[in-house]
Amino acid sequence: MRKAPMKLLKRIALAAVLAIPALPAHAARQAYDGIVASVDDQIIMLSELEELRMVSAEQQPGMLHMPADQQRQEILNRLIDDKVVLVKAKQDTTIKVSEKDIAPRVEDAISHYVEQQGGEKKFESLLKQTNGMTLSQFRARLSQQYLDQSFRQKLQYKYVGDHEPSNQQIHQFYERYKDSLPMQQNSLRLSHIQIKIKPGTALEKAAYLKADSLIKRLDKGENFVDLAKQYSDDFSGKEGGDIGYTKRGTLDPDYERAAFSLEAGDYSKLPVRSRFGYHLIKVTGKKDNEIRTSHILVRLTPEAADSARAIAFLDSLRTASIKDKDFASLATRFSEDKKTRDQGGSLGWFTREKLDPRYLQAVDSLSVGGVSPPILIGDAYHIFRLDGQSPERRMTVEEDWTEISQIARNYFLSQKLSTFVKKWRETVHIENRLAQFKNLPATAEGFEENGSGEAGPQPAPN
Numbered sequence: 001m002r003k004a005p006m007k008l009l010k011r012i013a014l015a016a017v018l019a020i021p022a023l024p025a026h027a028a029r030q031a032y033d034g035i036v037a038s039v040d041d042q043i044i045m046l047s048e049l050e051e052l053r054m055v056s057a058e059q060q061p062g063m064l065h066m067p068a069d070q071q072r073q074e075i076l077n078r079l080i081d082d083k084v085v086l087v088k089a090k091q092d093t094t095i096k097v098s099e100k101d102i103a104p105r106v107e108d109a110i111s112h113y114v115e116q117q118g119g120e121k122k123f124e125s126l127l128k129q130t131n132g133m134t135l136s137q138f139r140a141r142l143s144q145q146y147l148d149q150s151f152r153q154k155l156q157y158k159y160v161g162d163h164e165p166s167n168q169q170i171h172q173f174y175e176r177y178k179d180s181l182p183m184q185q186n187s188l189r190l191s192h193i194q195i196k197i198k199p200g201t202a203l204e205k206a207a208y209l210k211a212d213s214l215i216k217r218l219d220k221g222e223n224f225v226d227l228a229k230q231y232s233d234d235f236s237g238k239e240g241g242d243i244g245y246t247k248r249g250t251l252d253p254d255y256e257r258a259a260f261s262l263e264a265g266d267y268s269k270l271p272v273r274s275r276f277g278y279h280l281i282k283v284t285g286k287k288d289n290e291i292r293t294s295h296i297l298v299r300l301t302p303e304a305a306d307s308a309r310a311i312a313f314l315d316s317l318r319t320a321s322i323k324d325k326d327f328a329s330l331a332t333r334f335s336e337d338k339k340t341r342d343q344g345g346s347l348g349w350f351t352r353e354k355l356d357p358r359y360l361q362a363v364d365s366l367s368v369g370g371v372s373p374p375i376l377i378g379d380a381y382h383i384f385r386l387d388g389q390s391p392e393r394r395m396t397v398e399e400d401w402t403e404i405s406q407i408a409r410n411y412f413l414s415q416k417l418s419t420f421v422k423k424w425r426e427t428v429h430i431e432n433r434l435a436q437f438k439n440l441p442a443t444a445e446g447f448e449e450n451g452s453g454e455a456g457p458q459p460a461p462n
Helices: 006-018 046-059 061-065 068-091 099-117 120-131 135-160 167-180 201-219 224-231 235-239 253-260 304-324 327-334 357-363 401-425
Strands: 035-039 042-045 184-196 242-247 272-274 277-287 290-299 346-351 375-377 380-393 430-432
Touching: 035 046, 035 068, 042 046, 042 068, 046 068, 068 135, 068 401, 068 430, 099 120, 099 135, 099 235, 099 242, 120 135, 135 401, 167 401, 184 304, 184 327, 184 357, 201 224, 201 277, 201 290, 224 235, 224 277, 224 290, 235 242, 235 290, 242 277, 253 272, 253 277, 253 290, 304 327, 304 380, 346 380, 357 375, 357 380
Parallel strands: none
Antiparallel strands: 035 042, 035 430, 184 346, 184 380, 242 290, 272 277, 277 290, 375 380
16 A cells, blocks of 8 residues: 655644644743744744644654654744745735734634633633733734734645545545554544524514614614624624625625625625624625625524523433434434534544543543533533544544545645745745754753743754
8 A cells, every 4th residue: 555755744734733723832831942943034933843843743643753853853844834935925915914804713713712711711821821821912823823824825825726625536545545644542433412502582583673773774874884883792893893804614604695695885684693693794895705794793692591491402312312322313303513413413533632622521421322411512502422432543534534635635735835835945045043952852841940030951052
């Protein structure tokens, strides 16, 4: 069986790590820092290198067997390539990215982290403990990461496109390289039934009427921006409701469907229901597969009785599934997760390390075949069944289609992009200073502060 070059597969896996802004790692707490490389005016810090080395080692078990120096050089080369792409993207006058374009993604990510940690105060405490960061500083860091990511993606799209491989190409990729795909360690196979918390009739009606009254005021000539600033329940209200340009497939499907049906300059004549509430949508620009919208949100927040109703229904389904051992048919009939209900609620395989902590909390104490009590995740309650577990397994196209598809897509795009990156490297000034840092510890724990507040090791003299 032919194997893909391991270097390439490692770079693809690392690209996935780099593409996802992560919570600050403990490695970043080191007091000592320094510049390990630069690409024109873009710099790469030792703390950045070490943080990504930790994350990639956790997600790529094979890296643990590499010497620490080799790990650093592997990741630094990839970081340098990313900086080369970023420099070329910022030099390209046809590529435009603004903070408004990425603001919705930043706020969605922060909302996810806050929810994951059990509230804003707990999240702020985590930031302070791990890196001495405030929420404001983390927001700024996340914004910069998303801005840089958007620049790189736009340049990639310009030169190599964003082609999704066909099913045949994915199967061919798997058959050719399956022996090189990473082993899945400590995996769990899960199914679930999801029931959303639905606001009662009175709340639903009140929100609709409020949104409809604002549309009537627009019809009479009132200013959209002024109404958004005064009445919108979304963070974008202070900006007059503007959320910038977004690609198709980025926003809530119901919101997006309504927005793309409008012409530039038009606003929705009826309130648009999404999972957040009712929207008044105004389209301010269209280009290719992107749309720029402003909106006024009348948020719908369910009450305690609405949550209790969802919990009671899921409890009845859990009891029935345990009694009749027919979880899949119940999921097909009742689950409100459109992506999984036709598969009997199957979520597939997850490694424990990659599993959302809330999912892991729900299933960690279950035996195979066990069903969890209802657990709140986002705007819905779920019950989970543990379908299977394995200490080590190989990925298959039948059970890991989504992940294999993504690896195959990244592989094909990386092949195409690498040709351009090699040429671009010759047009920028690259300085690799890693050799100047002597006796770097193999682990993050090796970066310990000394009594003076400094931390070793020290860079070698120039």
